[in-house]
Amino acid sequence: MTALSLKNLDISYGDVQITHxxxxxxxxxxxxxxxxxxxxxxxxxxxxxxxxxxxxSGEITVLGSPRGHGIDRAFSRxxxxxxxxxxxxxxxxxxxxxxxxxxxxxxxxxxxxxxIEEVMTSVGLDRKFxxxxxxxxxxxxxxxxxxxxxxxxxxKVLLLDEPTSALDVSVQAEILNLLKRLRREQNLTFLMxxxxxxxxxxxxxxxxxxxxxxxxxxxxxxxxxxxxxxxxYSRELMQISAAHAN
Amino acid sequence: MTNLLxxxxxxxxxxxxxxxxxxxxxxxxxxxxxxxxxxxxxxxxxxxxxxxxLQLIRAPGRVTADKLVFDGxxxxxxxxxxxxxxxxxxxxxxxxxxxxxxxxxxTIGEQIAEALLTHQKxxxxxxxxxxxxxxxxxxxxxxxxxxxxxxHEVSGGMGQRVMIAMMLIPExDLLIADEPTSALDVSVQAQVLDIIxxxxxxxxxxxIFISHDLNLVSSYCDRIxxxxxxxxxxxxxxxxLMAAKHPYTRGLIASIPRLDETRDELPVLDRSAWAxx
Numbered sequence: 201m202t203a204l205s206l207k208n209l210d211i212s213y214g215d216v217q218i219t220h221x222x223x224x225x226x227x228x229x230x231x232x233x234x235x236x237x238x239x240x241x242x243x244x245x246x247x248x249x250x251x252x253x254x255x256x257s258g259e260i261t262v263l264g265s266p267r268g269h270g271i272d273r274a275f276s277r278x279x280x281x282x283x284x285x286x287x288x289x290x291x292x293x294x295x296x297x298x299x300x301x302x303x304x305x306x307x308x309x310x311x312x313x314x315x316i317e318e319v320m321t322s323v324g325l326d327r328k329f330x331x332x333x334x335x336x337x338x339x340x341x342x343x344x345x346x347x348x349x350x351x352x353x354x355x356k357v358l359l360l361d362e363p364t365s366a367l368d369v370s371v372q373a374e375i376l377n378l379l380k381r382l383r384r385e386q387n388l389t390f391l392m393x394x395x396x397x398x399x400x401x402x403x404x405x406x407x408x409x410x411x412x413x414x415x416x417x418x419x420x421x422x423x424x425x426x427x428x429x430x431x432x433y434s435r436e437l438m439q440i441s442a443a444h445a446n
Numbered sequence: 447m448t449n450l451l452x453x454x455x456x457x458x459x460x461x462x463x464x465x466x467x468x469x470x471x472x473x474x475x476x477x478x479x480x481x482x483x484x485x486x487x488x489x490x491x492x493x494x495x496x497x498x499x500l501q502l503i504r505a506p507g508r509v510t511a512d513k514l515v516f517d518g519x520x521x522x523x524x525x526x527x528x529x530x531x532x533x534x535x536x537x538x539x540x541x542x543x544x545x546x547x548x549x550x551x552x553t554i555g556e557q558i559a560e561a562l563l564t565h566q567k568x569x570x571x572x573x574x575x576x577x578x579x580x581x582x583x584x585x586x587x588x589x590x591x592x593x594x595x596x597x598h599e600v601s602g603g604m605g606q607r608v609m610i611a612m613m614l615i616p617e618x619d620l621l622i623a624d625e626p627t628s629a630l631d632v633s634v635q636a637q638v639l640d641i642i643x644x645x646x647x648x649x650x651x652x653x654i655f656i657s658h659d660l661n662l663v664s665s666y667c668d669r670i671x672x673x674x675x676x677x678x679x680x681x682x683x684x685x686x687l688m689a690a691k692h693p694y695t696r697g698l699i700a701s702i703p704r705l706d707e708t709r710d711e712l713p714v715l716d717r718s719a720w721a722x723x
Binding site for chain 1: 487488628630634659702704706
């Protein structure tokens with residue numbers, strides 16, 4: 201089954217068209233990466249899916265149901281987003297408890313106490329952090345809160361926008377392990393935006409290379425590991441990453 | 447080779463309700479006209495080391511050292527006024543985040559020109575020409591247009607290149623780059639580092655490159671200091687980083703995913719391994 205499908209997606213900010221004709225099919229339980237330089241439109245694709253870039257045309261379908269342009273509660277229960285910078289994405293004046301509980305209030309879900317504790321346990325946050333503010337947490341802990349927040353409504357699809365690029369390598373390893381475990385345990389589908397091909401290699405099954413708002417290549421991660429990408433631009437990206445890795 | 451910078455027993459201390467906290471605990475190193483990398487996690491004191499060289503640590507923080515000498519100048523004895531003449535012109539620093547380090551109400555062109563005019567008097571035409579040339583040398587395709595933009599109108603990557611342009615235009619002797627590329631993506635990262643690298647080589651500048659990215663540091667530096675909780679735990683040549691001995695360094699190296707990753711789980715630092723040593 202297809203978890204997430206994009207058809208002829210054109211996204212604009214005002215008069216500027218950001219993406220051109222993006223087509224993707226991501227299978228249920230798959231982990232898919234969008235890679236490319238800044239400005240290639242990869243984050244914009246995630247924003248359009250999450251409803252943060254409402255000027256788009258084409259089709260966005262999540263688990264069989266098409267997405268409209270407005271706010272869609274049913275959609276929010278299926279699909280959630282984790283942002284790049286945990287220093288900026290958490291409300292500074294809300295405790296972890298308030299951040300996590302907000303989604304439950306909006307969706308009128310009870311059993312708040314148990315659900316917050318369950319999610320905190322699953323992302324490896326100790327109970328003592330529940331009533332703390334973001335500034336009392338380290339970067340890695342904040343990103344765990346951001347992931348926990350996304351998981352509150354038990355979605356099937358997670359959109360990850362560079363979830364580890366603001367973190368230290370040692371903390372990055374912890375968060376990557378966490379994402380991998382969560383995906384296995386909860387059978388999640390990931391669509392991850394990143395520019396770090398090594399992270400793709402660790403966490404993903406397939407990848408799409410984007411450039412100037414278009415997808416230039418879709419490949420298996422096995423191809424990436426063998427260094428066997430077809431398009432010249434993808435190879436260029438790969439060489440830059442390889443040059444850094446040794 | 448004469449030493450550009452000599453640091454001996456540098457300490458940075460902040461008072462807390464529970465007594466003084468040393469964030470840098472007595473580190474020593476010397477720097478010639480070479481590229482020195484300082485790596486470590488957040489909280490290891492690497493940025494504080496960079497900032498203390500420029501005397502940018504504000505009260506109640508305190509910097510003490512047996513020796514902190516730059517090119518014959520004792521930095522600890524300089525007045526704030528004397529430091530201002532050194533900052534930018536002799537030692538400059540590229541900060542981590544262009545969002546917070548650029549002036550939001552000045553155009554990019556004005557800011558870069560200001561960096562130059564603070565330290566020398568030049569005709570306006572020449573300032574303008576050098577500003578545009580500098581923007582071009584950090585590979586901004588359309589310098590005339592970009593010079594007229596405000597910081598919020600450019601991307602993070604471009605903002606960082608603007609900051610590098612600003613820091614390099616007075617042609618300092620020592621450049622401290624504090625995570626200069628953590629906000630940039632890989633392809634731009636390489637470009638920016640190549641620009642820094644080229645300028646450092648051509649002008650014979652010294653470079654202190656502070657980063658948490660071991661791979662990056664090892665490919666752009668000659669020597670590396672590995673810091674953890676305010677102390678230097680290991681010092682080695684860049685090429686020998688992979689043969690590092692300290693468990694902390696080894697842990698950091700192991701936690702980086704590789705392009706041809708086959709491990710199912712990444713090893714996570716076991717902090718108890720050296721905490722007691």
